[in-house]
Amino acid sequence: MAVAIQCRGLRKTYEGKVEAVRGIDLTINMGECFGLLGPNGAGKTTTIEILEGLLEPTSGQVEVLGRSWQSSAGDLREWLGISLQETRLSEKLTVRETLQLFSSFYHHPGSVDAVLEELSLQEKADAWVGKLSGGQKQRLAVATALVANPKILFLDEPTTGLDPQSRRQLWDIVRQFQQRNGTVLLTTHYMDEAERLCDRIAIIDHGQIIAEGTPPELIERLTGHHVVEFALSDGNATNGHNWSKLPGVQSVRTEDGLFSLQVQEPHETIPALLAELQKQRAQLVHLTTRQASLEDVFVQLTGRHLRED
Amino acid sequence: MATVEQPPVVTKPEQPVKTNGRWIAYARLLQMRMLELQREPEVIFWVFVFPLLLALGLGIAFREKPADVTPVAVVQGPKAQQLFDLIQRSPQHAAIQVEVLSAPAALDGFRLGKYALVVTMDDFGVHYRYDPARPESVLARTQVDDALQAAAGRRNPISTETKSSSEPGARYIDFLIPGLLGMNLMNSGMWGIGFALVEMRQRKLLKRFVATPMRRSDFLLALVSSRLVLMLIEVALLLLFGVLVFHVRVEGSLAAILLIGALGAISFGGVGLLTASRAQKIESVSGLINLVMMPMWIFSGVFFSYERFPKMALPAIRALPLTALNDALRSIILQGASLHSQLGRIAVLAIWGGVSFVLALRWFRWS
Numbered sequence: 001m002a003v004a005i006q007c008r009g010l011r012k013t014y015e016g017k018v019e020a021v022r023g024i025d026l027t028i029n030m031g032e033c034f035g036l037l038g039p040n041g042a043g044k045t046t047t048i049e050i051l052e053g054l055l056e057p058t059s060g061q062v063e064v065l066g067r068s069w070q071s072s073a074g075d076l077r078e079w080l081g082i083s084l085q086e087t088r089l090s091e092k093l094t095v096r097e098t099l100q101l102f103s104s105f106y107h108h109p110g111s112v113d114a115v116l117e118e119l120s121l122q123e124k125a126d127a128w129v130g131k132l133s134g135g136q137k138q139r140l141a142v143a144t145a146l147v148a149n150p151k152i153l154f155l156d157e158p159t160t161g162l163d164p165q166s167r168r169q170l171w172d173i174v175r176q177f178q179q180r181n182g183t184v185l186l187t188t189h190y191m192d193e194a195e196r197l198c199d200r201i202a203i204i205d206h207g208q209i210i211a212e213g214t215p216p217e218l219i220e221r222l223t224g225h226h227v228v229e230f231a232l233s234d235g236n237a238t239n240g241h242n243w244s245k246l247p248g249v250q251s252v253r254t255e256d257g258l259f260s261l262q263v264q265e266p267h268e269t270i271p272a273l274l275a276e277l278q279k280q281r282a283q284l285v286h287l288t289t290r291q292a293s294l295e296d297v298f299v300q301l302t303g304r305h306l307r308e309d
Numbered sequence: 310m311a312t313v314e315q316p317p318v319v320t321k322p323e324q325p326v327k328t329n330g331r332w333i334a335y336a337r338l339l340q341m342r343m344l345e346l347q348r349e350p351e352v353i354f355w356v357f358v359f360p361l362l363l364a365l366g367l368g369i370a371f372r373e374k375p376a377d378v379t380p381v382a383v384v385q386g387p388k389a390q391q392l393f394d395l396i397q398r399s400p401q402h403a404a405i406q407v408e409v410l411s412a413p414a415a416l417d418g419f420r421l422g423k424y425a426l427v428v429t430m431d432d433f434g435v436h437y438r439y440d441p442a443r444p445e446s447v448l449a450r451t452q453v454d455d456a457l458q459a460a461a462g463r464r465n466p467i468s469t470e471t472k473s474s475s476e477p478g479a480r481y482i483d484f485l486i487p488g489l490l491g492m493n494l495m496n497s498g499m500w501g502i503g504f505a506l507v508e509m510r511q512r513k514l515l516k517r518f519v520a521t522p523m524r525r526s527d528f529l530l531a532l533v534s535s536r537l538v539l540m541l542i543e544v545a546l547l548l549l550f551g552v553l554v555f556h557v558r559v560e561g562s563l564a565a566i567l568l569i570g571a572l573g574a575i576s577f578g579g580v581g582l583l584t585a586s587r588a589q590k591i592e593s594v595s596g597l598i599n600l601v602m603m604p605m606w607i608f609s610g611v612f613f614s615y616e617r618f619p620k621m622a623l624p625a626i627r628a629l630p631l632t633a634l635n636d637a638l639r640s641i642i643l644q645g646a647s648l649h650s651q652l653g654r655i656a657v658l659a660i661w662g663g664v665s666f667v668l669a670l671r672w673f674r675w676s
Contacts (some may be wrong), residue, residue, distance in 0.1 A: 054520055054676065077522035084520065088512040092348040094339055104337035105523040107329055128348075148521065 001154070002030040003066075004152055005051055005184040010060035012207075013044050020046040021057070022207035028200075033174065033184040036200035037191060037294065039306055044187035045085055045156055052082050054155050056204035065151065078107055081150030081263055083141045085157045088215030094120055095140055098129055102144040110149035119143045119173060135166025142173060144182065153177055155186040157192060171197050191294035191306055203298060210301050219292050227296060228261045231286040232277075241280070246272045251300065262292060334523055338531035343538065346501075356501075356539060360493045361550050364486060367612075371481040378406045379449045381426045382415035388430040392457075393635030399456035404448075425449035483558075487638035488611040493543055494570060495605060495631050498536055498597050504583035505532070507594040508523040516676035525675070533578045540574040541567065548642075552576050560645030562636075568648065569641060572655060573634040576662030580630065583665035586672040605631035633657035 005028040012021040021043045028034040036044045049055040051062060053069040053076060062069060064076055089098055090156060096112060100147045103109035124132060132140065145153055155174070161168040167190075174184055174197060188194055194201050195215045202212040211218055219225065243252045243261055248268045249255045253260040261277045263269040266289045277284055346352050381396075389409050396407050410418070418424045419438065426449040427438040435457060440446040509515050516657050518528060544567060551557035559566070584601055590595040608615055608622075609631035618626060626632050633654040640646035648655070 052520060054516065074522065077520070080520075082515055082517075082520040084513060087514060087517040089514065089517075090341070090345055092345050097344065101337050101341050102521065104329055104334045105518075105521040107522070109329060111327065144517070172483060224508060 003026050004030045004032070005034075006063045007051060008061045010047065010050060010062070011058045012043075012050060012055065013058045019286070020052070024060075024204075024207070024209055026202060026209070026247050028183065028185060031178070031181055032199045033178050033186070033197055034189040035201045035296075036185070036204055037189070037194040037198075037201050037306075038204035039189055039304070041143075042187075042204045045206055046207075047204065048154060048185065050186050052080065053077075057265040058122075079151045080154060081145030081148040081152070082154045083145045083156065083158060085160070087141060089129050089137075089140065089144070092288050094126050094128055095132070096125040098140065099143055099147050103147045106148050108149060109216055110147050112147060115143050115147045118176065120169070128214060128297065133166075135162050135169065138162055138166065138170065139173070143172065145171075146177065146224060149243055150182070151220070152183045152185065155184065156283075157187055157189070159188070159190065167193070191298065191304060195294050201294070203294075203301065205298075205302050211297065214292060218297050225292055226263050226266045226289055227292050228263055228273065228289045229258055229286070230264055230273070231258050231287075233283040233285050241276070243273075246276065253299065258286070260296075262296065335527040335531055339525075339534050339538075342531055342535040346535065347537070351402050352501075356493070356497050356543060357546055360489050360543070360547055363617040364482070364489055364547065364550060365554065367485055368482040371485075378404060379445070379452055380406050380408070380424045381428060381449060381453055382418055382424040383407055383409045384412045384415050384427060384429040385409055386429065386431065388432075391434070392428060392430040395460045396453065396456055399460035401452060401456040401459070405453060405456060426453055428453060438558070444454070444498060464615045472618070481553045482551070482554075483643055484614070484639070485555055485612070486547060486555075487642045488635050490547050490638055491573065491609070491631055491635040492545060492606070493547065494540060494573040494634065495577050497539060497543065498574055499584065499602055501536055501539070501579035502532055502578050503594055504591070506582065506585040507588050507591055510589065510674065510676070511591060513676070518599055519675045529582070529670075533575060536574045536578050537571055540570050542597040544570045557642075559642055561641035561647075565641050565648045566638065569634065569637045569655070569658075572658045572662070573630075573638075576630050576634075576658040579662040579664075579666040579669065582669040582673075586669045587674050589674075605629050608632065610635050628657060630658055 005026065007024060010021055010024040010026075011019070011020050012286050020278060024043075024047055026034075026047075027165065036047060038044050044056065050057045051063075051064065053062075053073060065079060067076055069076065096116065099101045099112045099115060099230065103112055104237060116125050116134055118144065119144060121139060124136055129137065129140065142153075142158060145155070153174070158174075159170050162170070171193070174186070178184055187196070198215065200212070200214050201218065202209045203218070204210070211221075213221065225266070243259060246261070248265045249261045250264065251262045253262075261273075270287075271287070274284075295306055298304075383392055393407055393409060396405055399405075408424075412429075415424065415427045416438075419427045419440075422443075425439075425443070425445045429436045429438075437450050437453070439450045506515070519525065548557075548559060548566070552559065580601065581598070584597050585594050588597060588632060608618065608626045609629050610626075611631070615623070615626050615632065627636070636652045637646075637654040637658075640651060641648075
């Protein structure tokens with residue numbers, strides 16, 4: 001399979017002090033949607049901007065489409081479509097004018113009308129950018145990248161701050177691009193976005209990759225498939241009990257009186273759990289089971305939640 | 310990894326591949342810049358309307374007034390009519406307005422400033438009542454006295470002739486219009502380029518642009534070109550205004566004026582670019598721009614001649630770009646000077662523009 005983006009030993013130190021990226025290796029294949037998942041400040045934006053050729057790494061190699069930024073910046077710029085985090089486009093230009101401007105920068109741009117249609121922006125084509133809603137502005141930002149007719153699409157936090165409907169609209173746009181053989185690299189701190197949209201994911205924390213794989217692989221490798229959560233009426237009474245001794249339990253977490261057991265087979269664990277609770281005369285006030293998610297993976301790896309807000 | 314059949318590729322109906330020529334990006338950048346300016350009402354006001362208002366206000370304030378008429382009260386009495394006739398017969402009669410009133414009314418009017426002088430005539434002669442603290446009163450006394458003496462037959466031992474100088478070309482408004490033109494080119498160049506750049510940097514728009522294949526030189530060129538287009542309109546408007554409203558006479562060639570205007574716009578564009586090359590915030594660049602422009606507002610002879618400053622300071626003042634621009638514009642507009650005679654000033658402008666452009670490119674921060 002052809003490689004779209006490759007980097008080795010990527011490091012970035014700002015002002016000789018802050019180490020934003022501390023040794024990242026990545027291989028992203030052609031046609032893949034790859035996600036960099038991590039909390040705010042993990043080094044996602046620094047990493048993607050190095051790959052986009054906008055930041056110089058302190059050390060490490062980057063190859064995009066087999067070329068390096070030092071030798072082929074001109075060609076690479078033609079082939080990449082980039083949407084930065086928080087670009088505020090000129091408010092007094094219309095949507096169409098903005099896209100015409102961006103398309104003029106490329107040697108072989110895509111058609112403005114086709115991009116307007118693909119991103120459902122035709123109705124707003126003659127509206128000033130300043131009058132658009134947040135979701136429309138974000139779609140326009142992606143449109144300025146797509147009008148390049150790129151081989152690789154870079155999206156830095158494309159759905160941050162958007163309502164659920166606008167997020168789903170953007171996901172559809174990314175999938176359409178991928179269906180046309182496009183490669184996508186995106187950053188996000190939404191685990192559901194990474195899980196639904198990305199073929200493969202690298203979880204980044206403190207400037208390092210702490211796990212990499214397809215979403216099901218990560219969930220399978222790092223936790224049980226399922227999570228059993230329960231709470232008791234007298235929260236602390238049974239805190240001392242070692243729940244990990246129950247059959248099938250792989251790990252245990254306690255948070256605000258809520259116990260989370262990561263398990264392989266809920267139908268083995270739950271009867272044993274209920275029996276144990278009866279034995280201790282503890283009263284159950286809450287019991288759920290669910291599929292494990294990337295959030296659980298992240299919590300297991302770092303002991304923190306992905307979004308601490 | 311096992312070889313898997315490639316999934317069927319969904320392709321969109323093939324569009325004809327569009328190819329952009331070399332100057333498309335520049336043309337679009339310039340077009341969008343002009344559209345943005347045109348949609349910014351405050352730009353229209355500050356760049357086009359404000360200088361006209363300034364010229365109008367100052368032109369009216371310093372216009373040549375018709376000669377002042379001195380209001381004089383003559384107190385009623387048997388000889389009042391004789392006095393009145395004498396003044397009317399005098400060569401100065403047009404400059405003196407005489408009213409005949411009762412003594413209390415005349416004194417009242419004098420006290421309130423309605424009359425500059427009260428004149429009474431009786432058998433002993435003419436009596437003046439004037440206030441030595443009021444200049445117009447002092448003037449009126451001399452004027453009326455001269456008028457009466459002349460009307461009564463006094464001959465001047467020396468013949469004198471007076472010529473008033475308020476012809477087009479030597480008035481304050483003639484001095485002012487080229488200065489306003491220069492100041493306006495500086496203002497709009499510094500703000501139009503410096504402010505716009507920092508705003509785009511703050512919005513991360515510059516960074517977004519350099520993430521595309523856009524040539525950076527195209528971008529800067531388009532920005533400077535937009536100033537040149539505005540310069541054409543500014544110069545035309547202000548000159549036309551001066552000619553139509555104040556009958557300013559343009560002695561030099563229009564081409565020379567436009568060329569100097571263009572050089573000024575580019576030069577201040579370079580200075581604006583340098584001022585904005587590093588600043589990250591609108592607030593900091595506003596301060597910087599004012600700091601750079603302040604000395605030129607004061608020293609470069611916009612509103613009054615810089616020759617009034619100490620001689621020692623003159624070489625430094627002449628080395629300022631706005632001084633060179635104002636002097637060159639004045640020479641060409643008012644005296645019809647040739648471009649050739651302005652080479653020194655042209656060099657000053659070119660050096661300011663060139664050096665700051667080179668430094669700006671070296672230090673420029675795109676993100």
